[in-house]
Amino acid sequence: xxxxxxLANSLKLLIQSGTWKPHEKLPSLRSQCKNSxxxxxxxxxxxxxxxxxxxxxxxxxxxxxxxDRKTFSTTHSFDTNQKIEIxxxxxxxxxxxxxxxxxxxxxxxxxxxxxYSPKLIQILAQLAKRHFSYEQTPSxxxxxxxxxxxxxxxxxxxxxxADHDDIVITSGGLDALNLALQAVTQIGDYIILQxxxxxxxxxAAERLGLKVITIPDHPEDGIDLQALEHAIExxxxxxxxxxxxxxxxxxxxxxxxxxxxxxxxxxxxxxxLIEDDVYGELYFENKKPLSMKYFDENNLVLHxxxxxKILGADFRIGWVYAGPYSEKIQHIQLMSTLSVNSxxxxxxxxxxxxxxxxxxxxxxxxxxxxxKIDFYHFLQRILDQNCKVHYFPSGYFLWIELPKExxxxxxxxxxxxxxxxxxxxxxxxxxxxxAKNYLRINCSFDLTASYQEALxxxxxxxxxxxxxxxxSK
Amino acid sequence: xxxxxxLANSLKLLIQSGTWKPHEKLPSLRSQCKNSxxxxxxxxxxxxxxxxxxxxxxxxxxxxxxxDRKTFSTTHSFDTNQKIEIxxxxxxxxxxxxxxxxxxxxxxxxxxxxxYSPKLIQILAQLAKRHFSYEQTPSxxxxxxxxxxxxxxxxxxxxxxADHDDIVITSGGLDALNLALQAVTQIGDYIILQxxxxxxxxxAAERLGLKVITIPDHPEDGIDLQALEHAIExxxxxxxxxxxxxxxxxxxxxxxxxxxxxxxxxxxxxxxLIEDDVYGELYFENKKPLSMKYFDENNLVLHxxxxxKILGADFRIGWVYAGPYSEKIQHIQLMSTLSVNSxxxxxxxxxxxxxxxxxxxxxxxxxxxxxKIDFYHFLQRILDQNCKVHYFPSGYFLWIELPKExxxxxxxxxxxxxxxxxxxxxxxxxxxxxAKNYLRINCSFDLTASYQEALxxxxxxxxxxxxxxxxSK
Numbered sequence: 001x002x003x004x005x006x007l008a009n010s011l012k013l014l015i016q017s018g019t020w021k022p023h024e025k026l027p028s029l030r031s032q033c034k035n036s037x038x039x040x041x042x043x044x045x046x047x048x049x050x051x052x053x054x055x056x057x058x059x060x061x062x063x064x065x066x067x068d069r070k071t072f073s074t075t076h077s078f079d080t081n082q083k084i085e086i087x088x089x090x091x092x093x094x095x096x097x098x099x100x101x102x103x104x105x106x107x108x109x110x111x112x113x114x115x116y117s118p119k120l121i122q123i124l125a126q127l128a129k130r131h132f133s134y135e136q137t138p139s140x141x142x143x144x145x146x147x148x149x150x151x152x153x154x155x156x157x158x159x160x161x162a163d164h165d166d167i168v169i170t171s172g173g174l175d176a177l178n179l180a181l182q183a184v185t186q187i188g189d190y191i192i193l194q195x196x197x198x199x200x201x202x203x204a205a206e207r208l209g210l211k212v213i214t215i216p217d218h219p220e221d222g223i224d225l226q227a228l229e230h231a232i233e234x235x236x237x238x239x240x241x242x243x244x245x246x247x248x249x250x251x252x253x254x255x256x257x258x259x260x261x262x263x264x265x266x267x268x269x270x271x272x273l274i275e276d277d278v279y280g281e282l283y284f285e286n287k288k289p290l291s292m293k294y295f296d297e298n299n300l301v302l303h304x305x306x307x308x309k310i311l312g313a314d315f316r317i318g319w320v321y322a323g324p325y326s327e328k329i330q331h332i333q334l335m336s337t338l339s340v341n342s343x344x345x346x347x348x349x350x351x352x353x354x355x356x357x358x359x360x361x362x363x364x365x366x367x368x369x370x371x372k373i374d375f376y377h378f379l380q381r382i383l384d385q386n387c388k389v390h391y392f393p394s395g396y397f398l399w400i401e402l403p404k405e406x407x408x409x410x411x412x413x414x415x416x417x418x419x420x421x422x423x424x425x426x427x428x429x430x431x432x433x434x435a436k437n438y439l440r441i442n443c444s445f446d447l448t449a450s451y452q453e454a455l456x457x458x459x460x461x462x463x464x465x466x467x468x469x470x471x472s473k
Numbered sequence: 474x475x476x477x478x479x480l481a482n483s484l485k486l487l488i489q490s491g492t493w494k495p496h497e498k499l500p501s502l503r504s505q506c507k508n509s510x511x512x513x514x515x516x517x518x519x520x521x522x523x524x525x526x527x528x529x530x531x532x533x534x535x536x537x538x539x540x541d542r543k544t545f546s547t548t549h550s551f552d553t554n555q556k557i558e559i560x561x562x563x564x565x566x567x568x569x570x571x572x573x574x575x576x577x578x579x580x581x582x583x584x585x586x587x588x589y590s591p592k593l594i595q596i597l598a599q600l601a602k603r604h605f606s607y608e609q610t611p612s613x614x615x616x617x618x619x620x621x622x623x624x625x626x627x628x629x630x631x632x633x634x635a636d637h638d639d640i641v642i643t644s645g646g647l648d649a650l651n652l653a654l655q656a657v658t659q660i661g662d663y664i665i666l667q668x669x670x671x672x673x674x675x676x677a678a679e680r681l682g683l684k685v686i687t688i689p690d691h692p693e694d695g696i697d698l699q700a701l702e703h704a705i706e707x708x709x710x711x712x713x714x715x716x717x718x719x720x721x722x723x724x725x726x727x728x729x730x731x732x733x734x735x736x737x738x739x740x741x742x743x744x745x746l747i748e749d750d751v752y753g754e755l756y757f758e759n760k761k762p763l764s765m766k767y768f769d770e771n772n773l774v775l776h777x778x779x780x781x782k783i784l785g786a787d788f789r790i791g792w793v794y795a796g797p798y799s800e801k802i803q804h805i806q807l808m809s810t811l812s813v814n815s816x817x818x819x820x821x822x823x824x825x826x827x828x829x830x831x832x833x834x835x836x837x838x839x840x841x842x843x844x845k846i847d848f849y850h851f852l853q854r855i856l857d858q859n860c861k862v863h864y865f866p867s868g869y870f871l872w873i874e875l876p877k878e879x880x881x882x883x884x885x886x887x888x889x890x891x892x893x894x895x896x897x898x899x900x901x902x903x904x905x906x907x908a909k910n911y912l913r914i915n916c917s918f919d920l921t922a923s924y925q926e927a928l929x930x931x932x933x934x935x936x937x938x939x940x941x942x943x944x945s946k
Contacts, residue, residue, distance in 0.1 A: 030513055040503055091804055124601040132594050174811045203808040316814050331564055335676035338647045342787050
């Protein structure tokens with residue numbers, strides 16, 4: 001055992017035994033060196049290890065303190081093993097669900113036949129010839145001005161004042177989120193994620209060297225504001241990354257009242273919000289859910305979205321409404337992907353100006369709702385009574401809760417051998433070893449015979465796992 | 474003055490006076506604390522400041538040593554001011570040269586009329602309709618397999634064994650370079666850059682928190698291997714990022730003999746090479762210059778290129794021949810841009826399989842050579858005799874050396890007011906305050922009356938600056 005490990009373990013004992021209380025200050029690095037006779041590097045490594053385990057936290061210029069582990073789930077820095085773990089799961093998962101022979105219940109992409117718009121295809125075909133003959137200059141950040149104006153108009157339709165200069169076009173939604181997070185954080189900063197979250201958020205935090213606090217999902221409100229406030233009291237939080245509309249994977253949409261409160265909390269503590277709103281257009285009820293931008297009077301919200309779930313993921317066009325961070329984000333873009341395909345941007349300008357776009361949105365909402373309800377009823381009928389299917393009127397995911405004893409990764413693996421994919425909860429709860437018994441189903445497809453068969457296979461698999469568990473007891 | 478600044482200054486004096494010799498070990502942080510009575514943070518800040526200034530360097534587990542500043546130019550960590558400086562120059566430069574009214578002598582993009590291929594346009598128009606109707610699934614890393622096979626075949630044509638599984642498609646050349654550098658380095662690692670270099674290299678190093686050593690340009694060989702070896706002896710170098718073919722901005726191509734030696738040096742010290750070869754197809758002589766991959770028997774070279782300078786920058790398709798780093802790069806891609814537009818990849822597959830591609834390459838080489846020679850002769854005739862135009866038989870840049878007293882940023886600014894852009898050397902020598910008297914000209918255009926006028930304006934500007942300088946003496 002290394003000296004630093006030894007030291008970490010002995011400090012850990014003091015914390016766990018309650019000798020050191022939550023929020024008590026630990027000895028400074030120097031005095032720890034003096035007392036222990038260990039080198040500075042050894043002491044620093046031990047403290048870093050404890051910080052990575054969420055047992056202590058640091059405040060700039062004040063030193064290290066004992067963490068309070070009761071009020072919210074966990075703090076995470078990323079050690080090497082964790083990194084490999086998250087990325088390997090996601091990587092192998094994404095690899096496994098490629099291929100035409102797979103029934104893509106695990107896919108994050110909506111049924112492409114629904115997204116098909118003949119008008120857009122017509123524009124693309126006409127434009128391809130014109131564009132590549134004459135306009136070979138790449139579109140540098142912030143991207144096509146007409147497209148940004150059209151996006152700004154859509155914000156205004158919801159009563160959100162938006163200036164096209166505050167909007168930056170990106171290579172899809174994930175790029176927008178990454179850029180936004182990078183713009184407001186520095187290595188070592190603390191951020192808050194929802195406990196159940198799109199895995200891209202964990203990966204972005206890892207890539208940028210951020211420390212992650214997670215707050216539990218609230219059964220009614222979606223987001224647990226009390227846990228949020230506790231976390232803010234205990235840690236110097238720089239930013240939150242939340243999905244509040246048509247949440248992936250669970251499906252809920254946070255109510256306006258809660259959003260308003262959230263905005264107040266952010267303002268009180270001067271905390272940024274990276275809002276992931278890529279599913280925002282896929283509501284089934286009358287009114288488009290509001291973005292946090294609506295409640296944001298202090299430019300703390302960076303609102304990210306894309307056309308991937310509406311027109312197709314292959315367009316790779318997203319945007320961030322970045323407010324005063326627009327220029328900083330453009331700086332980062334110039335250092336990485338440089339520019340976004342201007343052909344596709346031109347095509348979207350033409351298409352978004354056309355009345356077909358709103359018709360298209362209406363159509364896909366109606367189709368998604370029908371398919372989702374069909375899937376829901378079918379699953380209700382065939383699944384074991386100990387399973388619960390969470391239904392929300394938006395998006396195209398169903399979140400299935402299995403009996404607690406089951407591990408969805410087993411279901412995932414045995415279905416994959418039958419050429420059916422699902423998304424196990426491990427993808428969305430990267431660091432929570434308890435929440436293994438959930439899985440996400442993509443229900444954007446017509447419930448044809450082959451999808452019915454796939455769902456029956458899923459049901460069989462679950463029953464088999466339940467029997468195995470009972471037999472093992 | 475902060476305590477740490479005070480301490481840094483007093484240590485600096487000891488180094489500059491020669492009291493501490495190059496490669497001598499500095500007192501450990503702990504003993505420095507003890508002796509000075511300063512806090513650990515103060516001492517660490519002082520050492521970091523000296524390291525950022527290139528006066529000292531660190532070796533893992535051994536401590537800090539005095540740097541030897543004679544053999545090569547400079548070490549750079551990035552302090553905040555430097556960051557803002559590089560990015561601001563590049564940002565404002567890139568912004569300033571946009572717009573149809575600007576004569577783009579400063580542009581990095583080749584004349585788009587030269588890149589125009591009717592066959593490719595035909596393929597794009599036909600494919601747009603087919604692709605967006607049926608294939609809306611995004612292409613996940615490593616990208617289209619047919620495209621990777623076609624690229625692998627092109628390596629094989631030069632005698633470079635290439636497996637398509639070792640190739641990853643990226644969002645353009647800059648993305649390829651960034652991914653490659655990220656795959657082989659960690660925060661705090663040392664890398665080597667050429668002194669005169671595409672600014673993207675500096676930005677990538679900054680973004681990844683790397684320390685940069687620069688080695689001078691060699692008047693004949695292009696790259697100074699002696700300086701390289703000196704740097705390797707003194708610093709724990711992890712990787713080099715070099716452009717050896719059709720160098721941007723200078724224009725030279727490094728000879729095979731030198732490349733062979735370079736490969737040996739890399740192998741000896743187990744150092745990675747990120748090879749920026751985006752201009753590699755634009756040679757005017759008989760033979761395509763070899764990539765360092767040809768000399769690389771130990772998988773130390775990550776070869777990066779793109780179609781931007783051949784077919785148009787707006788395609789945003791590049792690649793990295795990453796060998797065993799292919800999977801790691803795909804991991805990073807999944808965390809950032811996720812995927813590369815598959816429509817464009819499909820179109821390139823169709824086009825690259827067509828015999829028109831090689832014809833197209835021949836045609837643009839011939840046109841670029843003609844235009845470059847025209848520009849060269851014209852400039853020779855009109856420029857002050859104290860200017861030197863560096864001509865190399867490749868690419869579409871001319872590198873103009875002004876009299877030493879002149880600063881090319883003045884020329885840039887006064888030409889911009891006349892709607893003419895040039896690229897001042899500040900973009901390529903981000904940290905060298907001496908090399909201000911160079912500028913880069915894009916000569917991919919037909920030397921029409923308006924370009925002749927622009928070059929005459931350039932000549933006038935230079936003459937004016939020379940007169941101003943003489944008058945000021």
